[in-house]
Amino acid sequence: MLTSTQKRAAATATAIVLLTATPALALGPFVRTDGVLRDLAPGSASPFDGARARVQIVESGNGASHAVLTVKGIGAAAEGQTFGAHLHEGPCIAGDGAAAGPHYNSHVHSGAPKEVSDRTEFWLDFTVADGTGTGTTTVPFVPESGSRSVVVHALPTNPANGGAGDRLACLTVAW
Numbered sequence: 001m002l003t004s005t006q007k008r009a010a011a012t013a014t015a016i017v018l019l020t021a022t023p024a025l026a027l028g029p030f031v032r033t034d035g036v037l038r039d040l041a042p043g044s045a046s047p048f049d050g051a052r053a054r055v056q057i058v059e060s061g062n063g064a065s066h067a068v069l070t071v072k073g074i075g076a077a078a079e080g081q082t083f084g085a086h087l088h089e090g091p092c093i094a095g096d097g098a099a100a101g102p103h104y105n106s107h108v109h110s111g112a113p114k115e116v117s118d119r120t121e122f123w124l125d126f127t128v129a130d131g132t133g134t135g136t137t138t139v140p141f142v143p144e145s146g147s148r149s150v151v152v153h154a155l156p157t158n159p160a161n162g163g164a165g166d167r168l169a170c171l172t173v174a175w
Helices: 004-020 106-110
Strands: 032-035 050-059 065-072 085-088 132-141 147-153 169-174
Touching: 032 169, 050 147, 050 169, 065 085
Parallel strands: none
Antiparallel strands: 032 050, 050 065, 065 132, 085 147, 147 169
């Protein structure tokens, strides 16, 4: 089993490889979005107030997608905590977490019976270290284009049902 330091090192190495890739190297759609996270709970303080995020999704030659989420400027109170983060169906609208809709799920789009797992959804959970969190995933599908969002949740993803608690912040990802 990997230690948290080893996991962070592996996630950072993967992020560096994917984030330094150029669109010309991608075999399929290349999505890169960055900006200030939008607050989904403006009435309360959050460690993500003022934080910035970058999302990158690259299609590989075998029909898989690789995604990296990097969040910087996370408040010190969140140090060492793990947060769930997922690609959602709808756009990111400040103050309206419901607008993001449900998790993007490949089975829903293909007409197959819905399965909630890290093989059918983009789960980009990250643990905060020095005000930064990086989540990576590889899924065996390519998401359909549209105006979507990555939502940061209050808890780590529960592998049994995909839930991760309240929606805290989001970033629009459109292509």
